[in-house]
Amino acid sequence: MPDLTFKGGIHPLQSIHHGKDLTSGRVTRTLPPPAQVILPMASFIGAPAKPIVKRGDTVKMGQLVAEAGGFVSAPIHAPVSGKVAAVENRPHSNGKTSLSVVIDNDFADTPWEEIRPYPPVEDMEPQEILAAIQKAGIVGMGGATFPTHVKLSPPPGTKIDTVILNGAECEPYLTADHRLMLEEPGLVVQGLKAVMRALSVSQGVIGVEVNKRDAIESLRSVIGGEKSIRVASLKVKYPQGGEKQLIYAITRRVVPSGGLPAAVGVAVVNVATAAAIARMLQTGMPVTQRIVTVTGPAVRTPGNLWVRLGTPFSACIEACGGLTGGELKVISGGPMMGLAEATLEVPVMAGTSGILVVPQEKEIASSGRCIRCGRCVEGCPMRLLPTTIEQAARRGDYETCRRLHVMDCLECGSCAYQCPAHVPLLQGLRLGKAAVGKLIREEKAKEGK
Numbered sequence: 001m002p003d004l005t006f007k008g009g010i011h012p013l014q015s016i017h018h019g020k021d022l023t024s025g026r027v028t029r030t031l032p033p034p035a036q037v038i039l040p041m042a043s044f045i046g047a048p049a050k051p052i053v054k055r056g057d058t059v060k061m062g063q064l065v066a067e068a069g070g071f072v073s074a075p076i077h078a079p080v081s082g083k084v085a086a087v088e089n090r091p092h093s094n095g096k097t098s099l100s101v102v103i104d105n106d107f108a109d110t111p112w113e114e115i116r117p118y119p120p121v122e123d124m125e126p127q128e129i130l131a132a133i134q135k136a137g138i139v140g141m142g143g144a145t146f147p148t149h150v151k152l153s154p155p156p157g158t159k160i161d162t163v164i165l166n167g168a169e170c171e172p173y174l175t176a177d178h179r180l181m182l183e184e185p186g187l188v189v190q191g192l193k194a195v196m197r198a199l200s201v202s203q204g205v206i207g208v209e210v211n212k213r214d215a216i217e218s219l220r221s222v223i224g225g226e227k228s229i230r231v232a233s234l235k236v237k238y239p240q241g242g243e244k245q246l247i248y249a250i251t252r253r254v255v256p257s258g259g260l261p262a263a264v265g266v267a268v269v270n271v272a273t274a275a276a277i278a279r280m281l282q283t284g285m286p287v288t289q290r291i292v293t294v295t296g297p298a299v300r301t302p303g304n305l306w307v308r309l310g311t312p313f314s315a316c317i318e319a320c321g322g323l324t325g326g327e328l329k330v331i332s333g334g335p336m337m338g339l340a341e342a343t344l345e346v347p348v349m350a351g352t353s354g355i356l357v358v359p360q361e362k363e364i365a366s367s368g369r370c371i372r373c374g375r376c377v378e379g380c381p382m383r384l385l386p387t388t389i390e391q392a393a394r395r396g397d398y399e400t401c402r403r404l405h406v407m408d409c410l411e412c413g414s415c416a417y418q419c420p421a422h423v424p425l426l427q428g429l430r431l432g433k434a435a436v437g438k439l440i441r442e443e444k445a446k447e448g449k
Contacts, residue, residue: 005235019173037310040098044145046072079288142270145351168241171334181215191274293354314344327360368421376415386415390428401432
């Protein structure tokens with residue numbers, strides 16, 4: 001059977017194996033917890049969490065320190081035991097600041113008394129599994145950080161028949177999911193079974209790009225002869241891990257414009273999220289740590305680390321030998337969709353899949369004019385017209401942006417990567433999305449009146 005894929009897409013950094021060779025063969029090491037952890041209340045998509053602790057309070061590992069700010073939100077738990085040092089604004093990886101709970105670690109890892117394992121998944125009702133996921137504050141760990149209980153709560157009348165685990169990890173340099181699938185395939189499969197039971201679904205698929213052949217074999221060895229679960233091998237292409245691209249590659253179903261995966265009967269969950277669900281059900285402990293790839297040509301000893309949430313980037317980089325020196329750029333995530341950081345004191349959060357450090361470009365190519373080559377259209381995985389939308393956004397014609405489906409843009413950067421004229425296509429698309437999003441919210445508000 002040929003490797004599955006989608007239309008469009010690109011192959012960034014193919015000449016250096018997408019940068020993954022730096023860490024794909026490195027076994028995950030456990031980073032000792034830092035002396036202080038920083039927990040931003042805005043650690044996910046949705047309403048920020050609300051602190052329920054104050055300066056001077058003693059907390060235990062796994063204890064609730066912030067409650068969800070709404071349905072599309074999540075609670076936050078202490079990844080260490082110790083004393084609350086502050087509840088104040090601290091730097092966030094999005095370039096802004098966020099109200100954060102800061103905890104001084106007592107290095108005892110005293111567990112919260114309310115932490116208890118759950119019954120075996122097969123003995124739990126779907127709503128019990130969903131409630132456990134919501135209580136634990138599990139969010140998407142592939143980078144999107146959407147609250148998982150919301151994703152697993154499809155609209156009334158919607159029937160989900162397939163769960164897809166996203167193990168594509170198509171972003172260059174990152175190998176955290178690869179190592180997880182290779183080192184803990186049982187947790188990944190158990191997490192998939194938990195999600196399938198939560199949705200009363202009998203078909204599960206794990207999609208993995210073929211540059212992770214060892215992970216594919218590792219997962220298949222765990223699955224064995226089970227008929228309801230399979231591993232689908234995917235062609236190596238970016239952004240193969242986009243939800244709509246993954247769904248098309250595996251099922252050939254097309255999510256409609258403006259629609260969600262549930263519209264075609266599919267739920268997509270990242271492999272790290274699935275493993276976190278399985279670990280939580282087995283131990284009762286909320287997510288307190290994750291695998292982070294610390295990599296790039298400016299990192300002395302790139303590697304994969306098990307890191308407590310709230311650990312500063314500086315500690316992760318130091319554990320990998322530090323930096324080579326010179327003018328460097330630090331990116332949270334990968335080179336295509338990651339965000340450049342102004343400080344190394346931003347903390348690891350549930351969606352921090354990687355810390356990438358590269359030499360700062362000495363000269364930034366100046367932006368030219370579109371030469372109508374069509375490469376942006378050819379590479380766009382959503383089959384949009386990036387250059388036309390960008391031009392409309394620059395002149396403030398947001399109705400044209402809307403008509404050309406700017407809200408379907410993944411912000412994957414494929415168009416900008418392909419552009420020989422260095423037109424800032426991604427920035428223009430983001431501008432258009434923000435403006436059209438505001439128009440839509442205003443229209444809904446008027447309808448509500």
